[in-house]
Amino acid sequence: MSSETIPLLEETSSDQCEDVYRRRTIVALVSWSALLPMFASGTFVPSIPQIAVDLNSTGPIISFAVSLSILASATGAMAFATYSSFYGRRPVYLIGTPLLCLGSIGVALSNSVPEIMIWRLIQALGTSGGMSVGAAVIGDIYKLTQRGTAMGIFFGASLLGPALAPVAGGWGAHYASWRWTQIALAVWGLLAFLAMLLFFPETSHPGSRGIDKLREREGESPRRWVWVWLNPFASLSMLRSPNLLLATLAGAAVLITDYVLLMPVAYTIGVKYNITNEFLIGACFIPCGLGNIIGAPIAGWLSDRVVIASRVKYGTDIWRPEARLIAALPGAMLPVPLSVLISGLVTHFVDGKVGLILNLFCFFMNGIGVDLVLTPATAYTVDVVHERSAEVMAATTGLRAIVLAAATSGILPSIKHIGVLATDVIATVIAWSAFVMIWVIIRYGQRMREWVDVGFPLKDV
Secondary structure, eight states, X not given: OHHHHHHHHHHHHHHHHHHHHHHHHHHHHXXXXXXXXXXXXXXXGGGHHHHHHHXXXXXXXXXXXXXXXXXXXXHHHHHHHHHHHHHOHHHHHHHHHHHHHHHHHHHHTOOSHHHHHHHHHHHHHHHTHHHHHHHHHHHHHSOHHHHHHHHHHHHHHHTHXXXXXXXXXXXXXHHTOHHHHHHHHHHHHHHHHHHHHHHOOOOSOTTOSHHHHHHXXXXXXXXXXXXXXXXXXXXXXXXGSHHHHHHHHHHHHHHHHHHHHHTTGGXXXXXXXXXXXXXXXXXXXXXXXXXXXHHHHHHHHHXXXXXXXXXXXXXXXXXXXXXXXXXXXXXXXXXXHHHHHHHHHHHHHOOHHHHHHHHHHHHHHHHHHHHHHHHHHHHHHHHHTGGGHHHHHHHHHHHHHHHHHHHHHTHHHHHXXXXXXXXXXXXXXXXXXXHHHHHHXXXXXXXXXXXXXXXXXXXXX
């Protein structure tokens, strides 16, 4: 009897190990894909002064391309997420990465401001599915009590971009040309496409895709390709839910501080501390990226521990998804707002190396704080609308991008007219509003879910 039992147990253990490695491979692939938008924007920002000179323009005009790319990313994220729910996750990645390659080559060959704006839009469209569809993939392959940790690993790996991209972009701009950094990005996009083509499986649950339901309803062959026009903005209707709307706005509020610190760095601490080397300007982004890398896994782990503790205390029969957001409160209360406020004070009043070091420490704390808020908030939105995870990620990413596009377009003009300190004080107040919004969701979340039901499940998924 034992000789028959042991092989069965060994096979089960082998299957479990294989499943773990398969999931880790998938997480690695989607994290790589999510790195692409970080590099597309991160390599561009340190090059803005050089691009402005080459194209006979100004820094504020070239930086407007950042705002346009954010809007393009929002639109693309909604389109890709909508179609990923209908056709699956894999086709979205196989369409997006070639667009990135094309856009990057176009940016590299641009000789005028209109050209670079158009190609940046195409480039942003190609990278737009990375975060929203990637988070949906995490929701596909991990259960509730593991989702926060997995989401933290995904964010932590993908947010290597803010640490590495500005350095790479600054190095390329200073020692070669900003055009060569764009060519390198195109090559990286091609490698990502090949990796997805060869190793990324479809992660949508069997029968859950829109195309599966359509074929079943109409009795069509599974092998027949059917094109269906979908409304990419339909997912925005999910933001009728106060829970999802507040979680999205809270994420936008903390991200504004990130952009206020980093986007104008060449015109703030670069000018204050006489840093003109693009490579060194890019290196100033490293502390924030390191903070992202450290903060995201910690935030995911903490949010899972809170969920597990809630289930132990209240039982599994009572669904309390808002418990996950408790892990976001410390980050929204202290490191996010204080980092941008202290940075403004230091930049205004402290000269020399001491001021530069203090600013870089503020960047590091901001990186940690932003992820302490974003990771639980993202996992929460996937928890409460799990079956439409890609769509809800697209909706939240879309609205957040619209808010950020409006905010980033005003950062440099604000610094020019009212100064760095006043701009950072405004960002601090906005950051504290995120704490208030998260607290409201935790306190009144169940009641607000009853006000507007956008497909909330009745139990843990």
